[in-house]
Amino acid sequence: MHKAVRPILRNRRGISLIEVLAGTGLAAATALVAAFLAITFYRYNSQNSANVESEIYLLTASRDLHRALSMAADISLEPGSLDGVSLVGGQGKIRNYIADVMGPTPGQIETVAVFMRESGGPPGLFVSKFISTGIFYARPSPKTSGVLFIVSEPGGGPLTPKYSDLFYGKIVEFYISNFYYTRGVLTSVEFSITARRFLDSDVSKWTFCPQKDIVGGVAGCTGTHATFRDVVYKTRVTFSNQVVRNTDPRTSAASAPYERLLGNIYLFPQR
Numbered sequence: 001m002h003k004a005v006r007p008i009l010r011n012r013r014g015i016s017l018i019e020v021l022a023g024t025g026l027a028a029a030t031a032l033v034a035a036f037l038a039i040t041f042y043r044y045n046s047q048n049s050a051n052v053e054s055e056i057y058l059l060t061a062s063r064d065l066h067r068a069l070s071m072a073a074d075i076s077l078e079p080g081s082l083d084g085v086s087l088v089g090g091q092g093k094i095r096n097y098i099a100d101v102m103g104p105t106p107g108q109i110e111t112v113a114v115f116m117r118e119s120g121g122p123p124g125l126f127v128s129k130f131i132s133t134g135i136f137y138a139r140p141s142p143k144t145s146g147v148l149f150i151v152s153e154p155g156g157g158p159l160t161p162k163y164s165d166l167f168y169g170k171i172v173e174f175y176i177s178n179f180y181y182t183r184g185v186l187t188s189v190e191f192s193i194t195a196r197r198f199l200d201s202d203v204s205k206w207t208f209c210p211q212k213d214i215v216g217g218v219a220g221c222t223g224t225h226a227t228f229r230d231v232v233y234k235t236r237v238t239f240s241n242q243v244v245r246n247t248d249p250r251t252s253a254a255s256a257p258y259e260r261l262l263g264n265i266y267l268f269p270q271r
Contacts, residue, residue, distance in 0.1 A: 058195040061148050061168035062233045068133055068150055069237045071118040076186050077179055082111035092116055098175040099139055101212050106141035109161055112176060134159030137174050140208040142220030146171035172196050173210050187242055192234040200226030
């Protein structure tokens with residue numbers, strides 16, 4: 001008589017506790033790696049977006065500042081402060097302005113220039129209209145960038161920096177200097193704008209302190225900060241329609257201001 005053969009049953013014991021813990025640990029590790037990669041991607045994406053934004057601000061600010069200044073009418077150098085100064089008889093004023101430090105009051109807004117700017121008239125007509133224009137700069141603080149304002153008041157109202165007009169951030173240094181004269185009349189000026197690109201994705205370490213404040217150990221500018229690279233745009237702008245002689249050189253009887261910087265050439269502003 002043969003004995004019955006018991007079939008061999010496999011995997012009847014199920015999954016052991018050790019296997020459960022191992023699988024859970026593996027899943028947790030995978031989740032941590034995924035989270036780390038997501039955070040890293042987010043940080044670097046934010047860093048790249050901020051850096052692109054900085055250079056866009058730099059280029060557009062330089063373009064718009066050049067356009068505004070080039071069409072300034074009857075502008076001259078003001079040796080002192082322009083804060084609170086109003087236009088008198090249309091005469092414009094511009095400071096020898098150098099903001100390469102935060103200054104005693106970080107974030108303070110200062111007046112750089114006030115002037116009448118020529119603006120294009122209606123399409124098809126070769127005429128100009130004059131618009132009250134102001135240039136203002138808010139100095140940076142350790143955690144906030146400097147801001148350049150270009151303010152226009154077509155109706156001749158008070159020139160006040162506001163975010164509803166043209167403004168540009170991400171700036172750490174700004175200056176208008178190196179004035180050039182023709183026949184004793186101001187005819188061109190150099191301006192420089194410095195924006196900052198950060199090479200570290202940790203936003204908490206970003207600082208907008210100018211280089212001089214970092215080197216000088218100014219409060220808020222010391223310690224460990226994100227690495228960065230400053231990008232500088234510098235150019236000279238000519239006051240194209242500035243009057244250099246108040247009478248027509250062809251006749252002493254004329255009183256109209258014909259002679260401008262480029263002789264008798266008058267440049268109409270871009271629309």
